[in-house]
Amino acid sequence: MSPVLVLALNSWVENLRNRFFALTLAFAGVVLYLSMLLGLLACDQEVRVLLDFGLGLIELMGLVGAVYCAATVVLREMETKTVYMILTRPVDRTRYLLGRFLGLMLSAGAAMLIMSAAHLMILLLKGWDFRTVYLWALLGVFLKVLVTASLAMFLALLATSALSALSITMILWSLGHFLPEIRLMVRRFGSDSAAVMAPLKAVSWVIPDLQLFNLRDKLDLPAHLSSGVPAGSWLLYAGCYCAVWLAMAAVLFRRKEF
Amino acid sequence: MPPGLEAVLSLTAVTKVYVSSHLGRKTVSRGVSDLDLEVRPGEVFGLLGLNGSGKTTTFKLALGLLKPTSGAVRVLGLPPSEPRALAELGFLPELPYFPGFMTPAEILGFYGGLSGLPEAGLRDRVEAVLKLVGLSASSGRRMGEFSKGMVQRVGLAQAILHDPSLVILDEPVSGLDPLAIKDFRDLLQDLNGRGKTILISSHSISELEKLCHRVGILKEGRLARVLGRDEWSGGLEEKFIETVRPGGAP
Numbered sequence: 001m002s003p004v005l006v007l008a009l010n011s012w013v014e015n016l017r018n019r020f021f022a023l024t025l026a027f028a029g030v031v032l033y034l035s036m037l038l039g040l041l042a043c044d045q046e047v048r049v050l051l052d053f054g055l056g057l058i059e060l061m062g063l064v065g066a067v068y069c070a071a072t073v074v075l076r077e078m079e080t081k082t083v084y085m086i087l088t089r090p091v092d093r094t095r096y097l098l099g100r101f102l103g104l105m106l107s108a109g110a111a112m113l114i115m116s117a118a119h120l121m122i123l124l125l126k127g128w129d130f131r132t133v134y135l136w137a138l139l140g141v142f143l144k145v146l147v148t149a150s151l152a153m154f155l156a157l158l159a160t161s162a163l164s165a166l167s168i169t170m171i172l173w174s175l176g177h178f179l180p181e182i183r184l185m186v187r188r189f190g191s192d193s194a195a196v197m198a199p200l201k202a203v204s205w206v207i208p209d210l211q212l213f214n215l216r217d218k219l220d221l222p223a224h225l226s227s228g229v230p231a232g233s234w235l236l237y238a239g240c241y242c243a244v245w246l247a248m249a250a251v252l253f254r255r256k257e258f
Numbered sequence: 259m260p261p262g263l264e265a266v267l268s269l270t271a272v273t274k275v276y277v278s279s280h281l282g283r284k285t286v287s288r289g290v291s292d293l294d295l296e297v298r299p300g301e302v303f304g305l306l307g308l309n310g311s312g313k314t315t316t317f318k319l320a321l322g323l324l325k326p327t328s329g330a331v332r333v334l335g336l337p338p339s340e341p342r343a344l345a346e347l348g349f350l351p352e353l354p355y356f357p358g359f360m361t362p363a364e365i366l367g368f369y370g371g372l373s374g375l376p377e378a379g380l381r382d383r384v385e386a387v388l389k390l391v392g393l394s395a396s397s398g399r400r401m402g403e404f405s406k407g408m409v410q411r412v413g414l415a416q417a418i419l420h421d422p423s424l425v426i427l428d429e430p431v432s433g434l435d436p437l438a439i440k441d442f443r444d445l446l447q448d449l450n451g452r453g454k455t456i457l458i459s460s461h462s463i464s465e466l467e468k469l470c471h472r473v474g475i476l477k478e479g480r481l482a483r484v485l486g487r488d489e490w491s492g493g494l495e496e497k498f499i500e501t502v503r504p505g506g507a508p
């Protein structure tokens with residue numbers, strides 16, 4: 001088995017055994033229950049509230065777990081010296097990072113799958129007619145989580161403090177939902193000076209375009225209006241974004257001394 | 259190991275300078291200075307020194323975890339970051355950590371996979387190494403139930419799992435009780451008897467005295483002295499103190 005897979009499976013097992021992961025799932029269960037209560041309060045919009053609230057929650061829980069893992073995994077292994085026992089074997093440092101990221105992907109995917117199964121069950125019990133767009137929405141949420149986690153992994157190596165990495169990641173995540181507006185503002189109110197515009201444009205490229213993956217608004221539209229999911233461009237964007245940030249994380253990690 | 263090789267590990271005129279900056283203020287410190295050290299095939303070489311004398315820096319340089327500012331480090335004639343050199347290295351850090359929910363067999367399976375051991379023979383190899391370190395009966399128990407001595411045995415097992423030529427041990431008996439220290443020493447002597455070269459650091463002079471063929475004494479980042487077994491003859495502590503005491507041997 002390749003070292004990337006060995007590391008990924010190890011990360012996956014460790015994350016599943018992590019108390020934080022169990023708490024995430026327990027908390028998700030509680031909030032899914034709350035979403036049912038909120039749905040009741042929404043009267044005729046019950047299913048819509050359940051859909052929005054549930055998917056939002058799945059994203060948030062998946063995001064918190066994945067970003068936490070991404071920001072802490074390398075720093076924790078440096079603290080416990082586990083990284084010494086790994087990197088003193090013929091394991092390339094880039095592969096080490098890839099393995100840990102793949103493990104995080106598996107863990108986030110498993111957590112989101114469990115939460116979405118519970119969510120879907122509640123929706124079906126409430127009489128919602130299943131539509132494949134729900135699965136596309138889930139894929140979008142998963143890609144958002146991965147894109148944000150890759151950024152967190154890079155920032156953790158750059159900042160060498162999990163708290164700073166987490167804080168900056170969450171700021172960029174929230175800005176990522178307003179990227180089209182940010183770009184519009186840069187265009188409209190921008191100065192003619194290249195010195196002012198260049199950094200603003202650069203920042204607008206650093207922030208991930210998370211709104212791209214958002215299908216929640218299409219969930220309760222009629223089927224013919226909600227068709228045409230740009231899955232190809234999603235995968236391309238998420239793949240490129242993750243590759244760029246992981247490559248930059250690898251550059252930092254390869255230069256790192258312990 | 260390549261035939262005719264005189265040193266399994268060699269550090270030639272190695273200097274490591276640490277530079278750190280905080281709030282624009284730069285701090286420069288030396289880990290080791292102009293260090294020349296050779297570990298010969300089949301020997302147990304001990305590194306002695308006070309805290310901050312450069313023992314850990316020397317180990318990290320040998321393992322490729324640090325890059326020398328100047329000078330050259332070679333493991334079996336290769337730079338330590340080379341995969342072929344790393345395949346011949348085994349390392350046990352001071353107070354190793356293993357997840358409490360995993361069993362020794364699972365841990366060794368993980369490290370064996372990383373060392374590139376073929377899956378087909380991995381289980382047999384894990385069993386053999388666990389037997390060697392005296393943990394066969396506990397291979398299915400969780401690490402959370404283990405004593406410090408047992409954790410250290412697992413640490414040694416992961417270091418020798420891939421049958422390396424050179425085993426580097428950083429303070430391996432730190433925190434162990436006298437019985438565990440004795441057991442651990444027997445294990446290391448057994449390993450050395452099987453042809454493994456061992457580089458070990460410890461604050462326990464008596465342990466190194468019993469175990470090592472040669473001992474190097476580090477003082478302020480420099481190798482102040484290298485002593486063979488016949489040179490200390492039961493008095494290593496005195497030699498060490500006269501070397502590291504301010505104004506002692508250079």
